[in-house]
Structures are given as C-alpha cells and as structure tokens.
Amino acid sequence: MTTPAPTSRKTVEQHASDVAALLDEVTDTGVERVPIDEAAARVTAVAVPSPVDLPLFRNSQMDGFAVRAADLTGDETRLRVVGEIAARPIDPAPLEPGTSVRIMTGAVVPPGADVVVPVEESEVETDQDGVETVLLGPARGGGERAVGLFVRERGSDVRAGEELLPAGVRLASRHLAVLAAAGITTVEVRRRVRVAIVTTGAELVEPGETPTLGQTFDSNGTALTAAVVAAGAEVAARARVVDDADVLLALLDDLHGEVDLILTSGGISMGEHEVVRDVLGPLGGWIGSVAMQPGGPQALGAYRGVPIIAFPGNPVSTQLSFEVFVAPVLRRVAGLPQASRVPAELAVAVRSVPGKRQFLRGRRRGDGRVEPVAGPGSHLVAGLAASDVLIVIPEDTLELDAGDAVEAWTL
Amino acid sequence: MTTPAPTSRKTVEQHASDVAALLDEVTDTGVERVPIDEAAARVTAVAVPSPVDLPLFRNSQMDGFAVRAADLTGDETRLRVVGEIAARPIDPAPLEPGTSVRIMTGAVVPPGADVVVPVEESEVETDQDGVETVLLGPARGGGERAVGLFVRERGSDVRAGEELLPAGVRLASRHLAVLAAAGITTVEVRRRVRVAIVTTGAELVEPGETPTLGQTFDSNGTALTAAVVAAGAEVAARARVVDDADVLLALLDDLHGEVDLILTSGGISMGEHEVVRDVLGPLGGWIGSVAMQPGGPQALGAYRGVPIIAFPGNPVSTQLSFEVFVAPVLRRVAGLPQASRVPAELAVAVRSVPGKRQFLRGRRRGDGRVEPVAGPGSHLVAGLAASDVLIVIPEDTLELDAGDAVEAWTL
Numbered sequence: 001m002t003t004p005a006p007t008s009r010k011t012v013e014q015h016a017s018d019v020a021a022l023l024d025e026v027t028d029t030g031v032e033r034v035p036i037d038e039a040a041a042r043v044t045a046v047a048v049p050s051p052v053d054l055p056l057f058r059n060s061q062m063d064g065f066a067v068r069a070a071d072l073t074g075d076e077t078r079l080r081v082v083g084e085i086a087a088r089p090i091d092p093a094p095l096e097p098g099t100s101v102r103i104m105t106g107a108v109v110p111p112g113a114d115v116v117v118p119v120e121e122s123e124v125e126t127d128q129d130g131v132e133t134v135l136l137g138p139a140r141g142g143g144e145r146a147v148g149l150f151v152r153e154r155g156s157d158v159r160a161g162e163e164l165l166p167a168g169v170r171l172a173s174r175h176l177a178v179l180a181a182a183g184i185t186t187v188e189v190r191r192r193v194r195v196a197i198v199t200t201g202a203e204l205v206e207p208g209e210t211p212t213l214g215q216t217f218d219s220n221g222t223a224l225t226a227a228v229v230a231a232g233a234e235v236a237a238r239a240r241v242v243d244d245a246d247v248l249l250a251l252l253d254d255l256h257g258e259v260d261l262i263l264t265s266g267g268i269s270m271g272e273h274e275v276v277r278d279v280l281g282p283l284g285g286w287i288g289s290v291a292m293q294p295g296g297p298q299a300l301g302a303y304r305g306v307p308i309i310a311f312p313g314n315p316v317s318t319q320l321s322f323e324v325f326v327a328p329v330l331r332r333v334a335g336l337p338q339a340s341r342v343p344a345e346l347a348v349a350v351r352s353v354p355g356k357r358q359f360l361r362g363r364r365r366g367d368g369r370v371e372p373v374a375g376p377g378s379h380l381v382a383g384l385a386a387s388d389v390l391i392v393i394p395e396d397t398l399e400l401d402a403g404d405a406v407e408a409w410t411l
Numbered sequence: 412m413t414t415p416a417p418t419s420r421k422t423v424e425q426h427a428s429d430v431a432a433l434l435d436e437v438t439d440t441g442v443e444r445v446p447i448d449e450a451a452a453r454v455t456a457v458a459v460p461s462p463v464d465l466p467l468f469r470n471s472q473m474d475g476f477a478v479r480a481a482d483l484t485g486d487e488t489r490l491r492v493v494g495e496i497a498a499r500p501i502d503p504a505p506l507e508p509g510t511s512v513r514i515m516t517g518a519v520v521p522p523g524a525d526v527v528v529p530v531e532e533s534e535v536e537t538d539q540d541g542v543e544t545v546l547l548g549p550a551r552g553g554g555e556r557a558v559g560l561f562v563r564e565r566g567s568d569v570r571a572g573e574e575l576l577p578a579g580v581r582l583a584s585r586h587l588a589v590l591a592a593a594g595i596t597t598v599e600v601r602r603r604v605r606v607a608i609v610t611t612g613a614e615l616v617e618p619g620e621t622p623t624l625g626q627t628f629d630s631n632g633t634a635l636t637a638a639v640v641a642a643g644a645e646v647a648a649r650a651r652v653v654d655d656a657d658v659l660l661a662l663l664d665d666l667h668g669e670v671d672l673i674l675t676s677g678g679i680s681m682g683e684h685e686v687v688r689d690v691l692g693p694l695g696g697w698i699g700s701v702a703m704q705p706g707g708p709q710a711l712g713a714y715r716g717v718p719i720i721a722f723p724g725n726p727v728s729t730q731l732s733f734e735v736f737v738a739p740v741l742r743r744v745a746g747l748p749q750a751s752r753v754p755a756e757l758a759v760a761v762r763s764v765p766g767k768r769q770f771l772r773g774r775r776r777g778d779g780r781v782e783p784v785a786g787p788g789s790h791l792v793a794g795l796a797a798s799d800v801l802i803v804i805p806e807d808t809l810e811l812d813a814g815d816a817v818e819a820w821t822l
Contacts, residue, residue: 087612104684157785157788180630183619202498203518217592222590273498381588385589
C-alpha cells in the first residue's frame with residue numbers, strides 16, 4: 001500500500017469558509033428572462049418598475065351609484081339615474097350635475113363624478129313616466145361623504161415608473177400577481193446555479209440493478225439531486241464514475257461550460273483507489289480531513305475555473321457534508337431561508353469523540369427535547385432517514401447528560 | 412337593479428370550517444407510483460418496507476486490515492498480509508488464522524475476519540523474500556479490540572421487511588436516499604390535489620394584451636396558480652370566463668373528472684353581472700358574506716360532486732381568501748408546514764372597522780414590530796406585494812395603539 005501523504009486538518013469553520021470562498025464566483029450566475037408563470041421561487045435579478053399606473057384608470061370600489069359630491073345635501077338626496085356603467089370596456093360620458101349613474105365595482109368612474117354611494121345606502125324608485133330616481137341615504141359611517149369616497153384613483157396603488165418589486169426578491173404568488181396586474185408577462189431573474197453531481201466508486205450499482213456480493217446501491221446521486229433542488233439550484237448533469245481518473249478528467253472536460261459547480265462523492269480518503277483525490281491533487285486541490293464526524297475526509301478544487309466540492313462516499317457523510325458546507329451557500333443565492341439551527345435540550349446522555357464535531361442523527365420528541373435515533377456509523381442511511389434533527393456535539397465535549405443544552409439543526 | 416336576496420353572514424371560523432368540510436373528500440386523492448427522482452416533496456401513501464438488508468453485506472468501516480480478533484495479542488501483533496479486498500464485486504476466500512488482508516472502506520469482510528484495524532494503526536514491512544507483513548499497533552482509543560470493531564454487519568442499519576419509511580412522510584433527500592440505498596426505484600405517493608382555476612370578469616384582459624379604458628389585467632390567475640403550487644397541489648386547468656353563466660356551466664362540465672377542486676375569482680358580489688353567483692345559486696351553493704376585510708363576499712358549492720370555492724374578484728381579496736380558507740387544507744394534504752401565525756407588537760397605532768376581522772398588509776421591521784404598508788383597499792396589489800406579514804385585527808377591535816399585541820401571519 002502506498003502511504004498517502006499526511007493530510008492536512010481543518011476545523012469545520014475553516015472548511016466552510018474555504019468552500020464559501022471557492023463558491024463566491026458561482027453566486028453571480030447572471031440573468032435570464034422567464035415567463036411569470038414559471039417564475040415562482042426564482043429571485044429577481046433587477047428591480048422591476050411598473051410600466052403603468054395601477055389602478056389603470058379611476059374606478060369604483062363598490063357596487064352603487066357614482067355621483068357628484070356637490071349634489072349631496074343633508075341626510076337624503078334624490079338624483080335621477082341616467083344609466084349604468086359595468087366593469088367592462090367603456091368610455092363613459094361625463095356625469096351631468098344633478099344626476100347619478102349606476103356603477104359596478106371596478107367600473108370606470110365617469111368624469112365629473114367624485115363619490116360612489118354603496119348600493120346598500122340607496123333606494124331606487126321608478127315614477128309613472130318610467131323615470132328612475134335613487135334616494136341616497138346617510139353614509140353608513142355617518143358624516144359627510146368626502147370627495148373621493150369609494151373612488152379608486154388612477155395610480156393610487158403605484159405610478160408608472162415606480163418600483164413594483166426590488167431586486168433580490170424570491171417570487172411568491174403576491175409578487176407574481178403584481179407583475180400580472182401591471183401587464184408584465186416575463187421577469188428577469190437570477191439564473192439558478194447549475195450543479196453537476198458525480199458519484200464515484202467501483203462498488204456502486206444503480207438502484208434497480210441486481211448487486212453481486214461487494215456491490216452497493218448508489219444512494220448519493222439521488223440524495224444530492226434532491227438536496228441540490230431543495231436548496232434552490234438545479235441539477236444540470238449527473239454521472240457515476242468508476243475508479244478511473246482518466247474517465248473523471250474527461251467528464252470534467254465535458255462539464256466545463258455546462259455547469260457552475262461540481263459535487264462529487266467518494267474517492268478522497270486514504271485507500272488506494274481514490275479517483276477524485278488522484279484528479280484533484282495534480283490540479284492543485286486541497287485533500288484533507290475536517291474535524292467532524294461523520295464526514296471527516298473532505299476535498300475541494302477547481303477544473304478550468306469550475307469549482308469542485310468533493311465529499312466522502314459514505315452516504316451519511318455525503319448528505320451531511322452537503323448540508324454543512326454547500327447548502328447554506330446555495331440557499332443564500334436562491335433567496336431561501338437557512339435551515340433552523342436552534343438550542344435544544346438533550347433527552348438522554350450522549351458520548352462523543354475527542355477533537356471532532358459530532359453530528360448525531362436525532363429526533364425531536366413530543367416534549368421538545370432531542371435524542372439520537374441511530375448510531376454514529378456513516379453508513380446508517382435508514383437512521384438518517386428516520387431523523388428530523390441533527391444534534392451537534394462540540395469538538396471538546398466528550399459526554400453530555402440528559403437535560404444539557406445542544407444545538408439542533410432541523411432537517 | 413334587481414335587489415339581490417339578503418345574503419347570509421358568517422364568521423371567518425364558520426366559513427373556514429365549511430370550506431374544510433367541503434374539501435374533506437378532496438384530501439383522499441388516491442395513490443400514484445412515481446420514480447424516486449421525481450418524488451421529492453411528495454408524501455408517501457403507504458409505509459415502505461425494505462426489500463433487502465442494509466448494509467447488503469458485511470463490510471469494512473475503515474481502510475485498513477481485516478484480521479481475526481483471536482490473533483491480536485498485547486500491544487503489537489505482526490501478521491502476514493495475504494491479499495487485498497477492494498470495494499468492488501468480490502467473493503473473498505475465508506481468512507486463515509494468523510493472516511490479515513488489506514481491506515478498503517465498504518469492501519466485503521472475508522469469512523473468518525471479525526475486526527478491522529485502521530491503516531493509521533498499522534505498519535507494513537516486506538522482507539528480503541518479498542513476504543509482506545503488517546505490524547498492528549495498539550488501538551487508538553486504548554484497550555482491547557472487541558470482535559466486530561470497524562465491521563459493519565449485514566442488516567445492522569435495517570433488515571429486509573422492516574419499515575424504511577412510514578406512510579405520510581413528505582419525501583426529502585434523506586428519505587429518497589434510503590429508498591435508493593435499498594435498491595428501490597419507485598415509490599407510492601399520494602396523488603396531488605388537482606385544482607382548476609377559473610377567473611371571471613368582463614373587464615379582464617390577459618397580461619400582454621393591450622387594455623382599453625375599463626379593462627384590467629387579470630392577476631388572479633397568476634396569483635392563484637403560484638399559490639396553489641406553493642401549497643403542494645397542482646394546477647390541472649386554468650380558464651377565464653367572461654360574465655356568461657352558460658359558458659361557466661359548460662366549463663364545469665369539462666372539468667368534471669379532471670380536477671378535484673375548482674377555485675373561482677369574481678362574480679359573487681351584489682352587482683348584476685355575477686356569473687359565479689348565478690351558477691352556484693341554482694346548484695344549491697352558499698353565496699354570502701364573511702365578516703372579514705378584505706374578502707367579505709364568499710361562496711362555495713359543488714358541481715357533480717366537485718367542490719367549488721368561490722373568492723371575490725378584487726385581487727387582494729382573492730389572494731387573502733385563498734390563504735385564509737384553502738391554503739391550510741392543501742398544505743395539510745401535502746404534508747407541508749402551515750404558515751407561521753405568531754403574536755407580534757404593533758409599531759404604530761391602527762384603526763379598524765366594526766364587526767369585521769381585518770387583515771392588514773404589513774411589514775416586520777428591524778426591531779421585530781409590525782406596521783401596515785398599504786391602505787386597506789382590496790385593489791392594492793402593489794401594497795400586498797410589498798408586505799411580508801398580514802396583521803390580524805379582531806372583529807371587535809376598532810383601535811390599537813403602538814405596542815399593542817396583534818397576530819401576525821408570515822407571508
């Protein structure tokens with residue numbers, strides 16, 4: 001066995017900082033224009049000004065009667081009803097003094113009219129000659145009806161040229177609604193980070209194949225794909241490489257220009273067949289160890305400017321490494337909230353290992369306390385699936401009692 | 412103007428309860444089988460048992476040497492190295508007493524071997540005859556190396572037939588990972604609720620068209636589409652109906668069998684041209700008023716067994732009505748967390764209206780207090796877009812001071 005070069009060791013914070021620095025360029029992914037109906041959860045790249053006044057025109061806030069405020073006298077006013085304006089395309093004639101017009105919510109208020117009286121405050125009469133009048137009673141709230149009552153002025157929500165949305169907004173339904181309301185059909189958003197996922201290992205077979213002794217189903221491709229999407233990025237390529245450095249190098253060539261970031265699993269520890277290590281080393285990458293468990297072996301580098309973050313191959317290590325080092329960066333770019341990392345109380349005593357930050361797979365109980373649900377082995381994928389929190393035990397802590405405070409990361 | 416029948420009035424809770432009861436059947440949408448790589452955020456319909464033991468076979472947790480515990484004596488043991496087992500398909504011969512075999516992480520532990528000694532605790536020598544031996548030093552943690560140390564037993568994570576995932580789990584990356592690890596390629600999930608979105612109004616034009624005076628861009632189709640998807644359902648149909656009851660009835664016929672739920676906006680208030688009211692009334696639906704602002708007019712009914720929830724047409728009313736009445740039900744079906752509804756402190760004094768629960772569009776300030784960001788008008792789509800909370804003012808409260816407690820719904 002060739003003895004590998006002594007690996008350098010880093011703290012979790014050092015490696016997280018190195019990953020963030022390497023990904024710094026990735027966060028500026030440029031801009032693309034997408035239809036608003038495909039823009040949910042995307043992030044505006046620039047501020048969006050309104051091309052129009054909103055409302056587009058002066059309209060009624062109520063079903064009722066449009067009148068001139070000057071015609072309203074005392075508690076009751078009787079006015080002739082000269083027509084009706086529905087909420088539809090129309091260019092109404094000016095309202096003559098001493099008259100009123102029926103009006104629907106959202107309909108154009110005719111020139112001259114400056115108050116809408118709600119239908120609930122009115123009573124219509126038709127005389128023997130067929131002349132229709134309306135008796136307008138007192139305003140429900142009491143007092144005078146001020147000019148503008150129940151009239152929505154053009155531009156009173158937003159004026160043409162004013163900002164509808166700032167840059168950096170993660171588009172939810174209410175944001176898309178205001179774009180539609182202003183007649184906007186497409187919006188400039190940040191391009192999603194395009195990620196390639198490369199799993200390595202001669203022992204891996206795809207789920208659905210039939211493994212022989214020594215073979216294991218590859219779960220890292222599935223796990224990283226779902227995790228990348230959940231962090232707001234997109235999976236632009238996915239591949240599995242057996243332990244052959246030339247194949248991996250050729251793949252990196254293919255990925256250049258197609259993706260912003262390459263994530264790998266496996267091939268970076270101290271064994272002989274470590275394809276990612278064999279490729280990253282000559283590229284000037286860092287291959288070493290981070291003081292954490294699971295997930296000790298870690299590496300990073302770049303190929304022709306494309307950052308490569310390399311995780312260990314054990315499934316729990318891969319998933320946890322993504323959550324610790326890469327997910328926070330991707331979530332920030334995507335405008336997503338970070339995972340909750342809050343203090344919690346241990347339900348049971350736990351032991352840890354010296355010099356390593358331990359991430360125990362755990363569960364939050366009914367009483368709010370947290371407890372481990374599986375052993376520390378980095379192959380325990382079912383244990384991780386059964387967890388809903390990670391319980392973080394600091395590097396210098398070897399034993400904790402029930403009731404002690406820990407940090408809990410919600411999964 | 413025909414005087415509409417006096418509408419019945421409900422509290423917010425009464426209508427919410429009626430909507431939930433009407434949607435009760437919708438929540439049982441049946442089951443579909445989807446590939447695991449398309450199953451993220453879906454909810455398992457049944458418990459998933461493991462078809463295999465995990466790990467699939469007895470394997471090494473370390474790069475190192477597989478040995479027999481019985482051969483280890485004292486602080487140092489020298490053993491002959493008889494071969495190497497990599498992590499790849501292999502059916503290794505039993506390990507003879509007094510020998511060791513190099514082994515990689517994840518590789519098959521040969522029959523007979525019951526301990527793995529990490530490479531860091533070993534030193535290899537080759538004598539002049541080319542015979543290789545390894546000197547195994549003391550265990551790093553001190554003490555004896557127990558049988559099973561650094562050996563992952565077959566089935567130690569989960570045994571064939573045991574539950575991998577329970578029913579009702581919203582599938583995140585760690586859940587999909589354990590399915591993949593067990594070789595599972597598809598999973599039975601609850602079918603998403605299929606929603607039809609029907610906006611009504613003769614005044615509406617699509618964004619991108621050129622409105623004439625009296626016309627307004629339809630924002631409700633866009634808003635409800637994004638909101639339905641965000642609540643974990645899918646938009647199976649989307650239509651806009653001008654104010655014609657026959658057209659709407661024909662559409663309901665088309666939608667029958669295609670969707671689980673129909674949402675409409677507009678056409679339920681007291682005006683003359685109220686297409687949804689005209690259709691729901693003869694169908695025995697409820698059309699009335701809910702003690703809230705915005706969103707007073709509300710309606711519900713069913714057509715050939717398909718529930719119809721009808722919102723008022725003002726954009727803010729539509730969006731808010733969805734959030735108050737329908738989103739909680741859809742989120743529950745989809746296994747999504749409910750929106751946060753927490754106590755907050757007012758930054759400024761506010762006034763409200765008697766007898767109606769008011770939902771003010773607001774913003775959470777740097778100091779954690781909340782303040783309104785726009786007026787109460789239900790047409791203020793830009794105001795809603797600029798909000799990040801809804802400030803809830805109870806029905807019986809007319810005035811609140813700065814510092815008073817309110818409920819704040821995070822948007």
